[in-house]
Amino acid sequence: MKKENYILVTTALILLTSLTACTFENAEKELNKNNEDLKTQLNMSNPQNYIVNFDFDIPNESKPIINVPWENDIKFKNTQDKYGTNVLMAAFCTVIKTTTPEEQHNVHLAAKSVSGTVIQPGEIFSQNQSIGPYTKEKGYKEGSAYIGGVVTPSTGGGACKVASTLYNLSILSNLEIIERYNHSMPVDYLPYGQDSTVAYKFKDLKFKNTTDDPILIWAFPIENRIYMGFYGTKKPPNVEWHHNILEKREAPVQYQVNPDLKEGEEKIILEGMDGAKVESFVIIKYPDGTSEKKNLGISNYWPMPHIIEVNNKSSL
Numbered sequence: 001m002k003k004e005n006y007i008l009v010t011t012a013l014i015l016l017t018s019l020t021a022c023t024f025e026n027a028e029k030e031l032n033k034n035n036e037d038l039k040t041q042l043n044m045s046n047p048q049n050y051i052v053n054f055d056f057d058i059p060n061e062s063k064p065i066i067n068v069p070w071e072n073d074i075k076f077k078n079t080q081d082k083y084g085t086n087v088l089m090a091a092f093c094t095v096i097k098t099t100t101p102e103e104q105h106n107v108h109l110a111a112k113s114v115s116g117t118v119i120q121p122g123e124i125f126s127q128n129q130s131i132g133p134y135t136k137e138k139g140y141k142e143g144s145a146y147i148g149g150v151v152t153p154s155t156g157g158g159a160c161k162v163a164s165t166l167y168n169l170s171i172l173s174n175l176e177i178i179e180r181y182n183h184s185m186p187v188d189y190l191p192y193g194q195d196s197t198v199a200y201k202f203k204d205l206k207f208k209n210t211t212d213d214p215i216l217i218w219a220f221p222i223e224n225r226i227y228m229g230f231y232g233t234k235k236p237p238n239v240e241w242h243h244n245i246l247e248k249r250e251a252p253v254q255y256q257v258n259p260d261l262k263e264g265e266e267k268i269i270l271e272g273m274d275g276a277k278v279e280s281f282v283i284i285k286y287p288d289g290t291s292e293k294k295n296l297g298i299s300n301y302w303p304m305p306h307i308i309e310v311n312n313k314s315s316l
Contacts, residue, residue, distance in 0.1 A: 056069040056227070059093050062092070066091065089172075092227075092228055102157075105141050106134070106159060107162065111226050112219065114219055127162070161226060164195045166205055167205055171282060173236045174239055175209065176210050180205055186301045212233075239284050248274055249301075250303060251272035273304040278301070
């Protein structure tokens with residue numbers, strides 16, 4: 001895939017260096033292109049059976065999937081056989097719309113680190129304990145993060161996207177959520193209420209294996225997509241997400257002076273997002289025809305401001 005797909009507007013980061021937690025911008029770039037080329041490239045770069053399923057899903061937005069890229073991978077098959085986790089409980093693909101090469105590196109590192117993890121019955125999985133801390137010593141680079149309602153460069157920035165993927169899978173697998181925090185501002189790769197952020201020693205994603213058998217996590221990042229699946233011995237009931245927006249908070253507009261622009265010219269540096277207060281719940285439908293509602297709490301998001309460059313503020 002072309003490098004342009006993953007370039008974050010550098011100027012925006014410079015303008016926001018006084019800010020911080022998991023980054024993203026509302027600048028979707030060519031997500032509809034080169035899906036077949038992606039499969040061809042994977043085949044050429046993985047000649048030793050690492051990826052041999054050419055029918056895997058390539059969604060253009062984050063969503064549950066059915067066909068995964070590692071389905072016939074030998075290492076995956078051997079791990080499945082070892083733990084008896086031969087049933088796909090749920091699979092999810094998180095599509096990252098805009099990122100930097102450093103943040104993509106962090107996402108790939110975190111996803112590969114969690115792949116192969118086995119959660120025993122009754123065990124609580126913690127992302128921070130499993131793959132943290134997100135430090136240079138462990139290979140993480142400086143990405144971006146949200147802290148206190150602002151965006152800032154941060155070592156390990158991007159690990160939240162793996163936490164968000166795990167959160168969606170644990171919900172779809174009908175597992176018990178022990179700890180989860182939403183981002184301080186909305187993310188553009190998931191709906192309100194479906195994200196999860198982590199900050200080592202401060203915020204974690206934790207969920208419990210409430211089944212009677214081990215659960216195997218398998219993950220594989222491909223370019224701007226995180227593929228991940230949970231495997232066990234039984235299919236979970238059908239789980240449907242629902243969100244009620246209780247309050248909407250309009251994103252403000254912030255202007256920055258750029259004397260290099262022409263008089264009256266404007267340049268969008270960061271496409272903002274409205275904040276919101278959102279109530280989330282799921283409806284669980286069991287095979288016997290019964291159903292259950294499970295409340296997932298309230299997520300609060302501060303608005304992400306629109307940042308626009310102008311030649312002179314007096315011209316506004």
